[in-house]
Amino acid sequence: MALSWNEIKNRALAFSKQWANAAREDAEAKPFWLDFFTIFGITDKRVASFEHAVRRLPHAHGRTDGFVDLFWPGVLLVEHKSRGKDLDRAMDQAMGYLAGIAERDLPELVVVCDFACFRVRHLASGETREFALADLHKHIRLFGLLAGYKTQTITPQDPVNIKAAERMGRLHDTLKASGYVGHPLEVMLVRLLFCLFADDTGIFQPAQALRTFIEERTAPDGADLGPWLARLFEVLNTPEHQRSPHLDAQLAAFPYINGRLFEERLPIADFDTAMREALLDACALDWSAISPAIFGSLFQSIMDEQARRNLGAHYTSEENILKLIRPLFLDALWAEFRKVKGHRNRLFEFHKKLRQLTFLDPACGCGNFLVISYRELRQLELEVLRASYQDGQQMLDVHQLIRVDVDQFYGIEIEEFPAQIAQVALWLVDHQMNLRVSEEFGQYFARIPLKSAPHIVHGNALRLDWNDVLPAQRCSYVLGNPPFVGAKYMSAAHRDDTRAVFAGIDNAGLLDLVAAWYVKATRYLQTAVGGHAPVRQATAVPAGVASRPPADLDGTVGLAPAPPRAAFVSTNSITQGEQVGVLWGWLLAQGVHIHFAHRTFAWSNEARGKAAVHCVIVGFGLDDCADKTLFEYAEPRGEPLALPARHINPYLVDGPDVLLPRRSQPLCAVPPIGIGNKPIDGGHYLFTRAERDAFIAQEPGSAKWFRRWLGSDEFLNGGERWVLWLGDCPPSELRAMPRVMQRVQAVRAFRLASSSAPTRKLADTPTRFHVENIPDQPYLIIPKTSSEKRAYIPMGFEQPDVLCGDAVFVCVGATLYHFGVLSSAMHNAWVRAVCGRLKSDFRYSAAIVYNNFPWPDLPAEAAPGSAAHRARAAIEGAAQAVLEARARFQQGDRPATLADLYDPLSMPPVLRKAHQGLDAAVDAAYTLGGAPKAWRTEAERVAYLFTRYRQLTQPLPATVPRPAARRRRSASA
Structure with missing residues (x-):
């Protein structure tokens, strides 16, 4: 377990006093740095090497060989001098060594020291800080990575997300090429993901323990890497008190992880040199900087060669996820926090409430929505703790005060690999937030071994009873981004999945796949209120303020529950056209109320090759609320404007509930419209201008039967096409034009060859169109x-005299x-x-x-x-x-x-x-x-x-x- 910052500072003060008079590099530098490491609880003398040989840039004397005074690959490089020596020259010397160090071994910190003074340069940012030995305790957080306190701003845009996925992709390819495939490969990659993250975030101690283990204990040809990894996984799955007293000391230093992550025994993978190098390259990245929200999806994409060509093209941005979770629950929780933050008892009850909340994503994929929801809930909890202890009261034990945990989050995912990633991604963001708490309050906080786990179910959400995953009475919010598949593109498997879901809904064949989640969610919400919509008047209380569910997961009784609510991202098709009457006619009959909605916008992402579809977000429930919000977009890729709404209807406007029917005649006294002509002629009656002129040259009598033809393309974009309209041509005149008769015969043959019976019937009248709309006056x-x-x-x-095709009205x-x-x-x-x-x-x-x-x-x-x-x-x-x-x-x-x-x-x-x-x-x-x-x-x-x-x-x-x-x-x- 890492030391608290208070303990580290006290050790730093003692270190400064102990070494206040040191001066000689040759006699005192090595013990100075060994003692320095003990400030952070590091007693393993093998973490770094002294007098590490390395080639460097040529200097004035032309020499290119040299020895780094202290080198910890990937972590620290030190150039130590005797007291009073020139630190500028020492820093130049230290930086010169970097050219001779492999990229994956480049340190995060470069330090020069003459006992009396430290100069520390952060290699990535270039920031340099200098301070006296006596002030080491004031600057000790610069070395936080040595103690497991490695916190930084996590952003989806950080290139490390892409780099990490690409390196995992190379590792995946080499393992797959060796014959290690299927379920074992997926589990192996998920475990390695966790280990790589643990190596950079203080879970494994000291820093880079995994990397050091691989480099020191496995052969360069990789032949023994598979067995060593299998042994490591066994150790990670074994509590310390159950381990053999004769266990290898380096393995014994790894903590017990639990969480069943390392429980399954996998076949031993066969590695070679290239595979070992691929794993070490992955170790060299700073995994503490990854964003679990986007990386999970990037990680999944490495399993698909086509997806990997455009890595990150289809993954959800945090910005877009926040568009859903803020109005669903987050804004209301923050509003409530601001009201109670000055009242200790009410703040305490609010903190308990955060622990009561539960979340279900029934199409969770790699867990993006759950990860961001959890991160935001933990951020709110951190604010609660700040407010609780802002008067200077000493926090006794942060372990007892952090209540929000990953076991409040539930998901269903149809594919096994993403389901595994979702679970690990939640653990990763949990540890990232734990590091923030550690940094904030000076006490190292890590939930290792893992005692709580997210409830991610590998299964078909359209066939499972969601109550078996999370009883609706205990659910607070249903959320997510169900798959986008249009009704016309649904596979036979999709039809089988939705058949039972859509039972009792007329014309359900018109519905896109995403509609099935709305139907399932509505039935799920109904079970929370006894199978029917609650009789409840609209109130001014924002969604999410009432406590949900009835009891604290720790056993503490909560307040009366409010019905769960839901919000989904959907293609905008379910709020437009024919689908509205089918889907929302049923939903409204079940008592569904829309609480908030984002009207059509472009659902893009933060990764390369951005893909975008036009979506809406609909927040709904069986209870009504007065504080409804519509988010308007001036243009699909713009920023939303939030407007209050009295009532949001299925077309996502502030208006009455109206379901437009398929009306055969205009509602008002205006001219009817119909589609243009539909020839079904195989193209034999349609001509370009040049084709028409050539045809007339060979068949002059056909000239009077040609008419200008306008399809949608010609009408909007110009161009000229012509149609041979023979519907009014007398038989005698028709038979006198042999080239025209050839066209008529070709149309008849085309129709007879059709698999459609109505089309074959049209072969009886080959000179007529299937649909005819021949105006006798000007028309629109x-x-x-x-x-x-x-x-x-x-x-x-x-x-x-101009005829139109059926692409226009x-x-x-x-x-x-x-x-x-x-x-x-x-x-x-x-x-x-x-x-x-x-x-x-x-x-x-x-x-x-x-x-x-x-x-x-x-x-x-x-x-x-x-x-x-x-x-x-x-x-x-x-x-x-x-x-x-x-x-x-x-x-x-x-x-x-x-x-x-x-x-x-x-x-x-x-x-x-x-x-x-x-x-x-x-x-x-x-x-x-x-x-x-x-x-x-x-x-x-x-x-x-x-x-x-x-x-x-x-x-x-x-x-x-x-x-x-x-x-x-x-x-x-």
Whole structure:
């Protein structure tokens, strides 16, 4: 066990007095440093070598050989001089030795000393400090790594995370190549991870004990490394009092670890020189600096060669994890702490409460969410201890005062290796926090042997009863990041897993895989309250303030429990499009309330090759709360703005609970829309301009049957395609065109070859399209898919001689008024809130988006001069201005495409201004129906539209709510 700082300081004072008069390097330097090590409880004379031979940079005399006075590989290099000698020259000499030292042996500290004075340089930072021997006790923390007090700021961005994973990857590859594979390999790597971390954080004493053991006790060819590691694992699994009195002294110095980490007997691995070198290279890294939150996932990726090519591409950033855990529980706990920190008894009860909390991640992976949650809970506990002892009262025993522990954390993971990593990662962050406590209070604190363990279950969360992992009555919070698999991409195994979960939910085949966790979580929460939603009025108490669960895990009775709550990261698809009605219709019927939500944002990570998907975070429970929060994003990769909300609906806006149905006709009196034409022709009727001209040259009679063809790509990005439309061609004329008949025959053959019976049936009418939409008047085009970056979906009018494909919607009979409303900020906000997505792009639809849209109450037959008539005219005028602004750039040799015009970076100011005028006209029209005169956020627009929707669909008109009082706070508030 490491000494307390008080003991170390007392020893440093005694050391300074004992050696106050030392002066001669040759006679006194070696005993001086041996005695120096005893300050930190190090009595093993083998930890460092004296007069260590090394090549150095040439100096004035040209010599390149030399002897380091004292060298501890990876830890310490000392150049000692007689009293009064030049320390500048001594430091130059010491630094010159570094060029001759292998990279993995470079020390953390370079020290020069003349008995009377120390000069200490931290090699990584370059910081140098000088002090007198008499003041050693004042600066003794510089040498904290010698005593196991090695604390530093842990950041995911630290390159050591990537380096560590890469070196473990090399070790993995060499072991695998030797035939050491499967479960033994995974367990071996997890054990080595723990040992490497222990070697740098004071668990193993002295520092670098593992590395020294490997270097001194194993042969350079690695032949005996496997047996020595197996013996070491046995020792780590054996309590000290049960070990043989004849056990090798170097092995006996290793502590008993427990935690069942080293319990399983593994096959002995066969190492060679390269494998031994790979392990020693791993030992050379500073493992105390790794972030368990990100490293666990990096570590997992070494098992997958493809993932390793882009190491760290798919792993969650701490910033994004905090977006979930802060509003779920952390903000409320900090708020409560600030209220009670000045009251000793209430602070004591609050500390007990922290021990009562339990957390379940039912898709924990490598434990990222659990690790960060635990770290933040320990940080809060540290603040509790600071507040408790800020009056100078001496802490008796920090071991008795640290209550929060890893056994409060539960997880389920379907793969074995990540489950093992999750457990070890929690132990690692536990020790990192223990080191912070040690540094803070001057008492070394380590939970070795491990008496508590996280409850990480290797199993299928969709088939397990979560109550078997953690009874819901004892659960405080369910959280995590379940897997993202779209409904269309779910495997047969996924379907089997979700079949029982989705039982009783209509149209569950539309749901993405992540929806199964919402359903399972809701059923789990119900078991905590007797199988039904609690009858409870909303209160102003923030989520998480009430004590949960009913009893302290140590046996201390707590306060009355509140129902557990949950929060998941999800693809935004479950809050948009058809899935909303299916999933949230069921969830709302079970009594689910949304407590907080992050609207769509880019879920990125801190590692190389950042991957991002568009996600939401939804916090929910069966109890209601008054203090709801919506986190808005101006753009997906921006920072969130936290806004208070009265009620958060399934579309994640502050509005009433509305589930939009698949409506076959528009809600309001507007023209219907439908998709364009769907030929199912194998491409035989579609031509480029050059192909059309060549075809007509050989078949002149076909010219009049060609029509311009617009798909979504041509409409937005330009280009020219043509279609051979033969639906109206008389049989006699058709038969007179042999090349056209060849096309007809090719289409018939294509359809007959289909595996789809309806498509084969279409072979009976090969000149007709599967879906036909042949306008006889000008019509409006709306592309089905539009980039998320655009503020407005580009729409436009076309003449009836142009035919459209099925990648666009066609609205026959649309006027400038309809174009204006559909092109406004109001309609585009509706689209972004309720439409489905194709990747991150908007996926417009007739049944959900257009047909459910609540138009302003501006009847076409409004009396001239009335407010409605004036508002409609204003919209038409503003719409015309938008079309004219476009036309200015759609002329000349290089006409702008709609994609050019609506790119936020290249949108012409005149067009942007025209759209702003149109937005103002449409907003004014809605104001006639009770809408606010100004909107602070897009979510407020959508909230009003949902209220307007309810007015149109319910017999009694709803009262239009005013937005909640303006209150802004940052995401970290």
